[in-house]
Amino acid sequence: MTEPVAPSDIKSDLGLDPGATDQDARIERLIKAARRSVEKRIGYSVVGDEPTIPVDDIDVVRQAICLIVATWFALPEGVSVDNRAGSAELPLGVSWLLDPVAKWADD
Numbered sequence: 001m002t003e004p005v006a007p008s009d010i011k012s013d014l015g016l017d018p019g020a021t022d023q024d025a026r027i028e029r030l031i032k033a034a035r036r037s038v039e040k041r042i043g044y045s046v047v048g049d050e051p052t053i054p055v056d057d058i059d060v061v062r063q064a065i066c067l068i069v070a071t072w073f074a075l076p077e078g079v080s081v082d083n084r085a086g087s088a089e090l091p092l093g094v095s096w097l098l099d100p101v102a103k104w105a106d107d
Contacts, residue, residue, distance in 0.1 A: 001047050003031050004058065005065045013066055014073060027069065034068040043103030057101045064097040 007027045011018050038061055039046050044053040046061055053061060 003028075003035055004046050004062050005031050005035070005069070007031065009062075009066060010069050010073070013070055023073075027073070030069045030072050031065065034065045034072070037068065038064055038098065042098055042101050044101070053101075060097050060101055064094050067094050067097070 007024055008018055010016075010027050010031065011020075011023075016023065035046055042053075042061070044057075045051050046053050046058070
């Protein structure tokens with residue numbers, strides 16, 4: 001199964017040496033976990049024999065996966081921003097990217 005984001009994309013985003021392989025297994029695990037989280041959140045499959053994600057939304061989903069992986073890579077123990085409205089665990093950009101893509105119950 002080919003993931004929608006390649007490890008080389010993540011390495012580029014993080015400014016890592018593209019030839020170094022010491023973080024490849026970790027990056028691949030993070031990509032898969034982020035993709036699965038995105039699929040659960042938006043209600044569409046992104047990979048597989050017949051992905052259900054609308055073609056127009058795949059680039060948005062890829063960007064969200066990159067943001068999630070970058071956050072998990074930089075902060076493996078997690079991050080919680082304490083504020084009056086509650087706590088946030090992912091960059092705000094992820095919500096802004098995925099909320100319009102999400103399949104709602106009345107769709």
